[in-house]
Structure formats: C-alpha cells, structure tokens
Amino acid sequence: MKFNSLVKVTLFASSLSPSFALGYCGTNTSHVPLEQNIRALAAAEKTETHLIDVFFHVASTRANQDLITDKMVDTQFDVLRSAFLQYGFDFKLVNTSRIVDDTIGKGFYGESGGIDxxxxxxxxFRANRRGPYDSLNVYFFSDLIPGLGGSCNLPSPSSSNPDYDNFWTDGCILNANTMPGMPATGDDSTDEPRKGHVAIHEVGHWLGLLHTFHGRLCESINDQVSDTPAQSGGSSGCPIGRDSCPDLPGVDPIHNYMDYSDDTW
Known part of the structure; x- marks a missing residue:
C-alpha cells in the first residue's frame, strides 16, 4: 500500500464545507482551484518531517456507548501515523474526548439521510474543535448513517478564518464501523475485519490528496499526481490487473489508499 509523492507537499491548511453525499467516502473533491494549487505545489516537495497535532473525538449513542473502545482508538491512531510517517508527516495524539448523546452519536443525521x-x-464542532487551523480533528461516530464511511475537508486557505463556520467544522468524520477490528458490514466485498484504512483515505483528503480516479477520465492526470496511472472510476473488491484506461500506461492503482478497493478498508 502506498501514497504517491504528492503527499510530501506541505498542505496543512484544510477546510471546506463538508459533503453529505451518501457515497462511502463523502468528501467533495470537485474543486478546480484545489487542482491548480496541487499542480503548483507539486514542484516544491519538502523533505523534512512535519508534526501535526491530532485531536480525536468519540461520540456515541447511549445504546452503543461501549462500542468504540480505548484499544480501538489507540490502534486507529497507530495505523494512521504509520501510514503517513514515511511520507514526511508525523502525528501526535494530543487528546481523546468522549461524549454520549443519541443525536450527536448519529452525527446529527436523521432518518431522511441529511442533517436535521x-x-x-x-x-x-464550535464547542469541541481543538487547536489552530493546522491541527487535525477527527470525529468518530458510533451510529453514523449507514453507507457513509467518512468525510474530510479538503484544503482551502479561504476557510482558515475562525469567524466562519468552515474553520470550526474543518477535520474528518468517520463511521465507527471503519475502525480497526470492526466486522465487515456488507458495504464492501471482503469478510475480513476492518484495518482502519478508511481514516487514512480521509486524512489523505485533509492533506490535499484527491481520489486516484478524480475526473473519471482517461486523459490528463486525474489526481494531479504524475506517477498515478490514469483510472476512469473507483475500484471495488480486489481487481488485480484492472486497466480502465488501456490506451495509457499502467494498470489501475488499486493498492493506493485513495482508490476505493478493499485495500482502503
């Protein structure tokens, strides 16, 4: 499993109004200015390691207040840290907070599928977000709406002002069923317990990475990373050798965290 070289680029500032689409990754990645920034920054890769303060927030319903254990939280952080460390980002878990509330534990989603x-x-988020704009806040919800694994805010310097809601809602939300050790739920094709890789995928967005199939076209550079093979759409399962853009070099990057294959679980 790998990230491409772009993850070395320093993209700390991260905020965008969250997407509430019901795709398993709910991050809205259709932003031309971000693509332009990625292209501009790709030539200025950094070799030093950048330390990012991380704040975990665990929100549970009363029925599932024991679902997210301390061990799961610790393992999730270890998975996240080890994935990024080799690419120049180190994470420090500053604090983990917990709250039990039947509305908050559902991520404020109602039966309609939207925020009530x-x-x-x-x-x-205004009450619970911690740290400045370059701190990563990750929220785990015990009963997040089915079908939504997580969502993160993409970099947007215009949202770094604490006077605006986007500053406070910056960060990542994750479904508890994506955390390490949780059983498969039918949202994917693997029966293996979760590895905590959805958090890696979503935090990749927070750092500015797009889906490997961004644009869904067999032309140009979909995710603006030069060594990512062209891909016309997200993968499912483990389709080794899949080549959705046969006229262009390389097969689909199904082992990249920013795809949708089983490796992203």
Missing part, C-alpha cells in the same frame, strides 16, 4: 439541525451540528 445544521445549527446544532455547527455548535457541536
């Missing part, structure tokens, strides 16, 4: 009370949603 957006003001309460924003108020929660």
């Amino acid at each position: 009370d957006y003001d309460a949603y924003v108020a929660f």
